[in-house]
Amino acid sequence: MSGLKEKIEKLQERFDEAIEGITDEKTLQEVRNLYLSRSRGSVSSLFGELKSLKPEEKPDAGKEINALKEHVQDKLQALQTQLHGPKVVEEMVDLTLPGEASYIGSPHPILIIQQEIENIFLSMGFSVEEGPEIETDYYNFEALNFPPHHPARDDWDTLYINDDFLLRTHTSPVQIRVMEKRKPPIRIITPGKVFRKESPDPTHLPMFYQVEGLVVDRGITFAHLKGTLESFLKVLFHEKTKVRFRPSFFPFTEPSAEVDIGCTVCNREDSACRVCGGGGWIELLGSGMVDPQVLKNVNIDPEEYSGFAFGLGIDRAAMFLYQIPDLRYFYENDLRFIRQFLQK
Template sequence: MIEKIAQIRLQAFREFEEAKSLQEAEAARNKYLGRKGAIADLFRHMPGIPPEERPEAGEALNRLRAELEVVAETAREKFAQKKEAPQIDTTLPGRMPHLGALHPLTIVTRQIIDIFRQMGFAVASGPEIETVYYNFDALNTPPWHPSRDESATLYLPNGFVLRTETSPVQIRVMEAMQPPVRIIAPGRVYRRDRPDATHSPMFHQVEGLYVDEGVTMADLKGTLVAFYRTLFGEQTAVRFRPHFFPFTEPSAEVDITCLFCAGKGCRICKEAGWIEMGGSGMVDPNVLDGVGYDSEKYTGWACGLGIERVAMFLYGIDNIRSLYDGDVRFLRQFI
């Protein structure tokens, strides 16, 4: 009997080991562990063996059954796992991970910063919630100026304003350091504007400021011509139109040749051949005196432009709201 058990043990182990599928493993389990299987058969023959051999044979048979149950379960798990494993088709093209992209406003802001940086300008920043002093008074804005009106500016209940320009940064920088000052200040600004295709109550500006001994309008023109030609191409012409801003004197609006018709006249430029890009001028002596600079010794220029406007021209975007919607189908184009 003991010999018989040992023989069946070897045979069963081999069969489980050689099983190549779940079906074959199940067949082996039935053959040895099933109700009519080999183990059950041996148990049935137990009464026929000599009584003195029974305890040993019974023990060996029980041990074999326990062993085979483990082997059968292991085989079942092995094949079950194989069946669930994902089917990999190595001929399919790979899946690219979804990468984020820079927002067009970030791309343009960085381009602008790079150009000014190459000309020796440092980047400065300031708070978006400003005092009336920094936003208007220090910039020489008279009390009657329409930009102070509640219909144009967003006032906060505690007497602060959401800055209407990045210009307050000029004041903060000049208060903190002596000339020469050569900075640009990119950032968000707020106006009480009804949103439409070209207006938004929040948009981005970049401001430039250069103050030193002997700075003239020629420096302003030279810097802006170099800037716009680097940004929009060598063929770009720049035109200065007299204007009024409280914090500069003289002041000028800056136009560039229309990017769409190269100055011939089209729908975008309203047949003018020029498009307005921003404001500029020589810093008003009152502003310099206000921050404690000697306006007899120092002169300077300031300029500003809207970043959305640049992005819309560069990328041919016709609705400013596309820049804020967060529509991935739109944003994916800038990857």
């Protein structure tokens, strides 16, 4: 027994020396094999020597070998922890970290503005009407007072499907379709996609969104037109927004007016403003009193009824509301751009 006890003490001393200064996993594993390997490990082989002891000596000897084994295991585990940190920490979830943001869908900025515009007119008693994007020449031009060779057609140059069908250049055909079916009073807005033969640049696109409005009733005057549009623009932009009417020409209205608002970027105070060119005004709508001939085309008696109509580009309004310098950003589908408009 004394011989075995001595062996145990020496082995512990050797082990304690061997683990000093271990800084890498490989050496640690080698030492572990050397002492604890089931077949060849120094500690494991001590258990084999128990056989040669007297029966009464075996329990104490067994305890001492076990104590050495525990000592070796504890030291190796401590060293392992020192080298790598405790395993349990690696697997722990840190609940104090901020969560990963996940994006939910949101309406496109153009659609957000379209809905705002619709809500304003719905609150004024208008209804929202839609129509086909592929139109006939009659609805897109003739019924609106553009005879086949009228020079004003050049301003609305478009993309033809064939000789009879074209992509609508404005949502005005929807006005004609509604007036054919309904008798006054009519109060509608007609939002939707329209198409023009344009090369894309910061302020022009071959496809864009437009909303037009039409009111037909007895006794409608230019004062109704002015009041409606001023109220609309002050709600859409700001109650202090300046509104200006300028004489203009459209084949389907008489008299006609362009409607400008005071520049939303420089507030009419910067002569070097890039948005309004320093003039202080932004052209936003076309408008006018419905031409009597257009009413006759849909069998409404212009002696009894009158009306006004207007139209604006939704993209263009969104451009000024969000102060976006280039219309094309709206259609590039760059999520970094689109996500700025996420609704809360």
